Structures are given as C-alpha cells and as structure tokens.
Amino acid sequence: MKRLALSFALGLGLATSAAATDIDQMTDAEREAFGAEVRAYLLENPEVLIEAYGVLEQRQAQAEAVADRNLAQANMDALYNDGHSWVGGNPDGDITIVEFMDYRCGYCKRAFPEVEELVETDGNIRFIVKEFPILGEASVLASRFAIAAHQLYDDETYKLVHDTLMEFRGDITPDSLAQLADTFGLDSDAILERATSNEVTAVLQANMELAQILQISGTPTFVVEDEMVRGYMPLAAMQQTVEEQRAD
Structure with a gap:
C-alpha cells in the first residue's frame, strides 16, 4: 500500500521538492513532509486506492492469462x-x-x-x-x-x-x-x-x-x-x- 501511495503521489505532483522524485535522495525532513502529504491526500481521496487496486488486479489477470496461454501452447x-x-x-x-x-x-x-x-x-x-x-x-x-x-x-x-x-x-x-x-x-x-x-x-x-x-x-x-x-x-x-x- 505504501508503494501504491508513493506512486500515485509522485504521479500527481505531490512531491515537496525536486529531490522527491528519488526518495533515497530526500532528507529526513523532506521524507517526513512527503509522507504527511501522501497520507493527507489519500485520506481525502480514498477512492484513489480502490482505483489503483482495480488496475493492479486487471494487470495481474492479464499477466496470468498470458502465462496460461504460453503453457497451453507449449503443451x-x-x-x-x-x-x-x-x-x-x-x-x-x-x-x-x-x-x-x-x-x-x-x-x-x-x-x-x-x-x-x-x-x-x-x-x-x-x-x-x-x-x-x-x-x-x-x-x-x-x-x-x-x-x-x-x-x-x-x-x-x-x-x-x-x-x-x-x-x-x-x-x-x-x-x-x-x-x-x-x-x-x-x-x-x-x-x-x-x-x-x-x-x-x-x-x-x-x-x-x-x-x-x-x-x-x-x-x-x-x-x-x-x-x-x-x-x-x-x-x-x-x-x-x-x-x-x-x-x-
């Protein structure tokens, strides 16, 4: 869930600084501020997580279907x-x-x-x-x-x-x-x-x-x-x- 939240927050421009595009380069203060903004955004917009999980499930289903097709064709x-x-x-x-x-x-x-x-x-x-x-x-x-x-x-x-x-x-x-x-x-x-x-x-x-x-x-x-x-x-x-x- 943290990874999903981070991805959405980055994509929506919620980073506090240019360094926010790379979490490893953030200072402790930047990380704390960034995390607070992500949390606040998701609390205000919980439907984002539902949408994200829907996309994730769809991608997983597509990947499984491709894997099954490859198995069937090989056998x-x-x-x-x-x-x-x-x-x-x-x-x-x-x-x-x-x-x-x-x-x-x-x-x-x-x-x-x-x-x-x-x-x-x-x-x-x-x-x-x-x-x-x-x-x-x-x-x-x-x-x-x-x-x-x-x-x-x-x-x-x-x-x-x-x-x-x-x-x-x-x-x-x-x-x-x-x-x-x-x-x-x-x-x-x-x-x-x-x-x-x-x-x-x-x-x-x-x-x-x-x-x-x-x-x-x-x-x-x-x-x-x-x-x-x-x-x-x-x-x-x-x-x-x-x-x-x-x-x-």
Missing part, C-alpha cells in the same frame, strides 16, 4: 494427442476443448449438462476429457473404473460410464461400480481388475503430470484452444469463449 500435443484420453464431439471441429474433471466435483457435475449442450448444439467442437481425480480415494476409484472400461471396451462404453458417473449421486464403491457395469451388460470383474493395472495407473500419472505442468490444481479446468478457464463456467460464458477463439 498442445499432450493436451490434444496423448493417445489415451476420450475424444468426443466433432473430431474435425475447428475448436478443441479439453476438460480436467473429477467425478466427485460438484462444479464438474454442474457443468456437465452445459458442456454436453455446448458440444451438441455447436456441432463443430472437439471435446477431450482428462481424468483428474483429486478429491479422495472414491474419485480415484471412479476414474480408474472409467479408464479401465475405456481400455477394455471402446469410446462408446467410456462415454456411457463417464456420463453415468457424472450424474451419479451415491457412494462410489467397488460394489456400486460393479452394479453400474452389470446394468450395462459389462464384465464388472474384468473392469475392476483392470482398474488396478499399470496401464490405468500410467494414464492417471500422465494426466497428473500434465496438470502439474499447466499449474492446474482444481476442477473443472477447461482449456479452450489456448485459453485456460479455471473453474466452473456457465453455458453462455462457454459459448462466448468459443466464439472469441473462432474470431482470433
């Missing part, structure tokens, strides 16, 4: 072509959205129907799911089950399991997952056995490492082309983000 191949993530929507779409998600994340569940609507109504979006279980053992169990189903069966089976888990409201346990598999005529024993395999572990490890590189620590996190959106985003905002990417 496009891992985001788009890792060889293990489920790819839906239009595989030839002009916009790619990657979502890092957790089946126990309330905001992921809230975003789920809106993401589905976005992809379906737009028709020109490629959508990639990254299993990113960070909310405890049940999250890991669910992700392992979904990945195992994908590896043992196909994209359609993964989509079926994924959607069901996104809408699931009960406790995620081996028994509840086995019941889910049985409902769809899948081999629950085979899926649960595969879920503990090195092949499934490798997928989760790769996703975790990529998330760490991208400095992703929460879900949902979306990467829309090279723009990173950290947290829940309502449908209208997602649509706007997609259109902005198309316009670039």
Whole structure:
C-alpha cells in the first residue's frame, strides 16, 4: 500500500521538492513532509486506492492469462494427442476443448449438462476429457473404473460410464461400480481388475503430470484452444469463449 501511495503521489505532483522524485535522495525532513502529504491526500481521496487496486488486479489477470496461454501452447500435443484420453464431439471441429474433471466435483457435475449442450448444439467442437481425480480415494476409484472400461471396451462404453458417473449421486464403491457395469451388460470383474493395472495407473500419472505442468490444481479446468478457464463456467460464458477463439 505504501508503494501504491508513493506512486500515485509522485504521479500527481505531490512531491515537496525536486529531490522527491528519488526518495533515497530526500532528507529526513523532506521524507517526513512527503509522507504527511501522501497520507493527507489519500485520506481525502480514498477512492484513489480502490482505483489503483482495480488496475493492479486487471494487470495481474492479464499477466496470468498470458502465462496460461504460453503453457497451453507449449503443451498442445499432450493436451490434444496423448493417445489415451476420450475424444468426443466433432473430431474435425475447428475448436478443441479439453476438460480436467473429477467425478466427485460438484462444479464438474454442474457443468456437465452445459458442456454436453455446448458440444451438441455447436456441432463443430472437439471435446477431450482428462481424468483428474483429486478429491479422495472414491474419485480415484471412479476414474480408474472409467479408464479401465475405456481400455477394455471402446469410446462408446467410456462415454456411457463417464456420463453415468457424472450424474451419479451415491457412494462410489467397488460394489456400486460393479452394479453400474452389470446394468450395462459389462464384465464388472474384468473392469475392476483392470482398474488396478499399470496401464490405468500410467494414464492417471500422465494426466497428473500434465496438470502439474499447466499449474492446474482444481476442477473443472477447461482449456479452450489456448485459453485456460479455471473453474466452473456457465453455458453462455462457454459459448462466448468459443466464439472469441473462432474470431482470433
């Protein structure tokens, strides 16, 4: 706050002498007088600090967006072509959205129907799911089950399991997952056995490492082309983000 006050005071010509342009060259008396004028000005005009913080926050947000964009661009191949993530929507779409998600994340569940609507109504979006279980053992169990189903069966089976888990409201346990598999005529024993395999572990490890590189620590996190959106985003905002990417 002292630094902000000093900057504003200097910019507004509140210095007591020419030496005030360099605080280190001030005498003790000049510093005391200068500080008193700064304090008096800010007490009379507190909105200056509010405005300054607003500008600072805007600059920080812009810097973070640039850093995120650079991270995304540097890791496009891992985001788009890792060889293990489920790819839906239009595989030839002009916009790619990657979502890092957790089946126990309330905001992921809230975003789920809106993401589905976005992809379906737009028709020109490629959508990639990254299993990113960070909310405890049940999250890991669910992700392992979904990945195992994908590896043992196909994209359609993964989509079926994924959607069901996104809408699931009960406790995620081996028994509840086995019941889910049985409902769809899948081999629950085979899926649960595969879920503990090195092949499934490798997928989760790769996703975790990529998330760490991208400095992703929460879900949902979306990467829309090279723009990173950290947290829940309502449908209208997602649509706007997609259109902005198309316009670039």
